[in-house]
Amino acid sequence: MRIGELAERTTLSRDTIRFYERNGLIHSAPGEASSNSYRDYPDETVERLAMIREAQNAGFSISELALFISQLEGSSVEAGFDVEAFLERKIGEVEDKIRRSEKFLDALRATKRALARPDTG
Amino acid sequence: MRIGELAERTTLSRDTIRFYERNGLIHSAPGEASSNSYRDYPDETVERLAMIREAQNAGFSISELALFISQLEGSSVEAGFDVEAFLERKIGEVEDKIRRSEKFLDALRATKRALARPDTG
DNA sequence: ATAAACAATGGACAATTGTCAATGGTTTAT
DNA sequence: ATAAACCATTGACAATTGTCCATTGTTTAT
Structure with missing residues (x-):
């Protein structure tokens, strides 16, 4: 094509x-x-x-x-490039990124809840 | 400081x-x-x-x-900047990013398994 | 057969996210 | 008191990830 x-x-x-x-x-x-x-x-x-x-x-x-x-x-x-080692490393990196993003997501949600409470915000 | x-x-x-x-x-x-x-x-x-x-x-x-x-x-x-709407949008984006990353992670793991099988790889 | 749409190439340009180097002043340790 | 380490400011530089433009040639629709 x-x-x-x-x-x-x-x-x-x-x-x-x-x-x-x-x-x-x-x-x-x-x-x-x-x-x-x-x-x-x-x-x-x-x-x-x-x-x-x-x-x-x-x-x-x-x-x-x-x-x-x-x-x-x-x-x-x-x-000297080890594909499997590379993959393993990248898998770990992505896992870590996901974990951190999830934690950050919690913080975002908490912020949103706080903003939705007009007395505290 | x-x-x-x-x-x-x-x-x-x-x-x-x-x-x-x-x-x-x-x-x-x-x-x-x-x-x-x-x-x-x-x-x-x-x-x-x-x-x-x-x-x-x-x-x-x-x-x-x-x-x-x-x-x-x-x-x-x-x-005209709506903080709550912004937050909601970003929360959605991060959720989506996580979902996609998890899917991609599966693909990476599958690739790694395939490479680890010397007959198929 | 001809205009509109498509393609290749090369190079300039741009946004983002920093980093580095020069200059000149300040603080701290010896 | 003096050298080493620190700080601020400015502007240049750099890597990444594209985008845009001009030019030239090709294909397709009318």
């Missing part, structure tokens, strides 16, 4: 998609028609971009994702 | 603390000694900065925090 369709399906901008591709998060092929320079994105890119969005939400940076993806793809360049 | 002690207690850099103050997240007073320009930070600033850290972890931006804090302090400048 071409970038416009991909953009529409993912609600990302073309520029964002190109940005991700420049950074190695997704890939494309030269496309059937030889006359143009249009790129062709595999269908799975839609889900891949959805996954990237969730990863970012969970605190992954672009460069972390790039590294991780390059490893999973076997296009590994970085020697 | 002076900025150095505050920095030490919060493990933030002096520059970060000044950055937050410039942005209205914390405040300081001119300090006792009249001869210098050293600022004096109230003790509660330690907890305030801890709270700010948690808020950022949960997805609050500096400007959101500045707005919110200015409202709680009554130093409101923005008319």
